[in-house]
Amino acid sequence: MTIPVTTPVTMPASLPGRASGRLRGSGMRGSRRRASLPVNPEADGQMPDRLPAILRPRRRTFALNLALVLAIAVSVGFLSAYFAVERGPAFGTLNLGVWEARPSQGTREADPYSAATHARTGRVPLADGEGLVFLARTDSSGALLSPACDYVIAGQAAPARLWTLVPLDAGLRLVATQGPRAGLDSRHLLRRPDGEFTVTAAARARPGNWLPTAADAAGLVFALRLYDTPLTTGTGVANVPMPSIFRGDCR
Amino acid sequence: MSARTSDRGFWREVLDGTLPVRAAMILLAGLFLGGIIHVVTVLGVPAHVPQTAYARISAFGPDGVFNRLPDVVPGAEPLPMLDPTMLHAACRFDLGRGPLKIEAALPPPFWSFALFNARGQAIYSLNDRTSGSGGRLDVLVITTEQLSVLRENPPEGLEDLIVIETDETMGYALLRAFDGEPLRRDIVEAALAEARCTVLAQQ
CATH class of the missing domain: 1.20.5 (Single alpha-helices involved in coiled-coils or other helix-helix interfaces)
Structure with a gap:
């Protein structure tokens, strides 16, 4: 082997730009001391050594990578946490028609998202020995409930010793209505002989079972609270009747 | 370059x-x-919420007694998501001061009782049908250590109490009584005013 590593290597003029980073910026380009280039013995010293990409010296710093990682982590972590807590993923939701309940909400068995959402709002849950709150945000056709519309809530409620039906706004707050009472309850309800009932939710008084709502409220959610219901023990969830909600006139 | x-x-x-x-x-x-x-x-999140229900209840009266919460009316709900057709009374407790005895005799048609910890999570609940003593509420809330002390020298009538053993020392008890008939409201109000939430002395 007579490859003279120390002899000057002749290089095409176009090569230095592609050479390894050790040369770059060292001020040696003009000095013709190309002998210090690492040469590739496999190529008879005719080509400068190209290190594999992974071994090439890094110019972009560790600090920049760390900053990028942290920026992604902070934005992804906090934004996703905020939206998860704000919207609340529907783990353990019990859906009966348009009515939605979260039996574990407000208990120590609640999932962390539900617990965080619940703690932030400071709401008082109905514990399982007391009853279960069902919320309806849409009518039976799937359209969002609007405070400007009248609704007919008809059918039968799930078995419970007592239930109350109260209109709320989108933030689940009570709204001031023209009615003398805030809601309806199962003990003061006109029913047909077959046990079915028809409730009219409207801002103005209606004959029959009138549930007063507020036309100027921010959103409309119906809260049906079933007290002392077998649903909280998880028995007989199948084929449980719940009232349907139909939209009437809108202003 | x-x-x-x-x-x-x-x-x-x-x-x-x-x-x-x-x-x-x-x-x-x-x-x-x-x-x-x-x-x-x-x-x-739950540990860093400033406005828990537990914190808000302190605005309605002293700890250790049942305070009647104001009526649930629009714009002035004492606590979020209370039923406006119910009357409520709440008692904040600290089991560090001793076991808690809760007594109430509420009228029909419906009442319920729930215990919440300081983070607002329900730890125990019952209603007038499941209370098992004809509409009377007799409950003893106690920590495990206090219960072991109590067992050595049981007070009379212990077997008639519902003993709730809990590891949560701070929390609140909430009574809900159905307020359906306006004419019977006075009876419900008087019964709620009679509800007792007392700390038992323990040596």
Whole structure:
């Protein structure tokens, strides 16, 4: 082997730009001391050594990578946490028609998202020995409930010793209505002989079972609270009747 | 010149695949770390809420007695998501001062009782049908250590009490009584005013 590593290597003029980073910026380009280039013995010293990409010296710093990682982590972590807590993923939701309940909400068995959402709002849950709150945000056709519309809530409620039906706004707050009472309850309800009932939710008084709502409220959610219901023990969830909600006139 | 060479280095990295790999690594590391932040944040929320129901109840009267919460009316709900057709009374307790005895005799048609911890989570609940003593509520809330002390010298009538053993020392008890008939409201109000929430002395 007579490859003279120390002899000057002749290089095409176009090569230095592609050479390894050790040369770059060292001020040696003009000095013709190309002998210090690492040469590739496999190529008879005719080509400068190209290190594999992974071994090439890094110019972009560790600090920049760390900053990028942290920026992604902070934005992804906090934004996703905020939206998860704000919207609340529907783990353990019990859906009966348009009515939605979260039996574990407000208990120590609640999932962390539900617990965080619940703690932030400071709401008082109905514990399982007391009853279960069902919320309806849409009518039976799937359209969002609007405070400007009248609704007919008809059918039968799930078995419970007592239930109350109260209109709320989108933030689940009570709204001031023209009615003398805030809601309806199962003990003061006109029913047909077959046990079915028809409730009219409207801002103005209606004959029959009138549930007063507020036309100027921010959103409309119906809260049906079933007290002392077998649903909280998880028995007989199948084929449980719940009232349907139909939209009437809108202003 | 340096701009040109770093530019060339950039394109070389794009071409030989270093840059996409590195970007993917940075993204993956960011997502993993973001996942940890997400979990820690969500789990940490309940402990860092200033306006818990437990904190708000202190506005309605002293601790250790049942305070009648104001009527649930629009714009002035004492606590969020209370039923406006119910009358409520709440008692904040601290089991560090001794076991808590809760007594109430509420009228039909419906009442319910629930215990919440300081974070607002329900730890025990019953209603007038499940209370098992004809509409009377007799409950003893007690920690495990206090119960072991109590067993050595049981007070009379212990077997008639519902004993709730809990590891939560702070919390509140909430009574709900149905307020359906306006004419019977006075009876319900008087019964709620008679509800007792007393700390038992324990040596």
